Amino acid sequence: MIINQKVSDILKAKFPGVVIPSEEQHNDYIQIYPEKWNEIAKFIKTESELKFDSCQCITGVDLGIEEGLEVRYNFHSMKLKHKIEIRIAVERKKPSIPSVEQVWRGADWLEREVYDMYGIRFKGHRDLRRMLLPDDWKGWPLRKDYKTPKIYNGMKVPKVRKGWD
Amino acid sequence: MGFLEDRFDDNIITAKLDQILSWARSTSAWYFQFGLACCAIEMMATAASRHDLERIGMMPRSSPRQADVMIVAGTVTLKMATRVIKLYDQMADPKYVISMGSCANSGGPYSRQGYHVLKGVDQIIPVDVYVPGCPPRPESLIEGLLKLQDKIRKERPLTKKK
Ligand code: SF4
Secondary structure: OHHHHHHHHHHHHHOOOOEOOOOOOOOOOEEEOOOOHHHHHHHHHHOOOOOOOEEEEEEEEEOOOOOOEEEEEEEEOOOOOOEEEEEEEEOOOOOEEEOOOOOOOOHHHHHHHHHHHHOOEEEOOOOOOOOOOOOOOOOOOOOOOOOOOOEEOOEEOOOOOOOOO | OHHHOOOOOOOOOOOOHHHHHHHHHHHOOOEEOOEOOOHHHHHHHHHOOOOOHHHHOOOEEOOHHHOOEEEEEOOOEHHHHHHHHHHHHHOOOOOEEEEEHHHHHHOHHHOOOOOOEOOOHHHOOOOOEEEOOOOOOHHHHHHHHHHHHHHHHHOOOOOOOO
16 A cells, blocks of 8 residues: 555645554555645645546445544546545534535535435535435434434335234 | 127127227226336336337326326335325326336335335325336236236226216
């Protein structure tokens, strides 16, 4: 994982204190703090040695009730043909993180989907609406503490229908 | 058919208007062309040249106002269920519904964990024929459609119900 080492070295030099050090030797990702994420995003997209010009995926992860949530970004460089994963932890109450929608346009719908499923607010996103679920849906279904609603718009959503088993 | 029988040439058939109506309805049951998930692929295969639904008088219509049969082919998510009701209401009477595949019958693979899936389309609209399978093969769908034709043929639209 030479590229991870390289990216984290460059980031450490440019933004001191932003990369979270890790004990593991062979990480294939970089964990960073969310505060300066927008600047870092612009930086890794334009920096001549990195040039991550393609945002391939944004995923939300719920690490468990006690732990928080996490957003994971996968970037790829078409020019230099390398890729990286960046992880940013967010808290469970009021999760929010700077949006990179204006840096990579492709991140627009990916961020909306993460918002839809985990309720993580992307600060600075210009059109943060639900992506897949209906607009009047309540709750964030992929969180561990989500309770399936019993009724939606007058339609019953039973866990087990009568007469089954 | 009573005293009218055998009084005309061979190419003239006599029957009750009631029967003719339901026979005509059953053999020209046009279905509404809409698919919700993977089952729709099988529905397309059924309509395509190998299985050829038009030989039993069914052809796809792209508007609910021209269709007689709604084939609910696939997973009815709660978001889509609102639309399914709307589309069903737009169809002109007489209208029939076929529930195709486990998802439309009972929620199918999503019956336990799915937070977003309606557990059976019969909770929101009346269903005439259920076709089991995940997905049902074209043969099963045709079987279901033939069952529906039988059902329509037994109807007597002009006879007063007691
Ligand atoms: S019944 Fe099976 S094939 Fe049909 S829509 Fe559901 S999952 Fe797909």
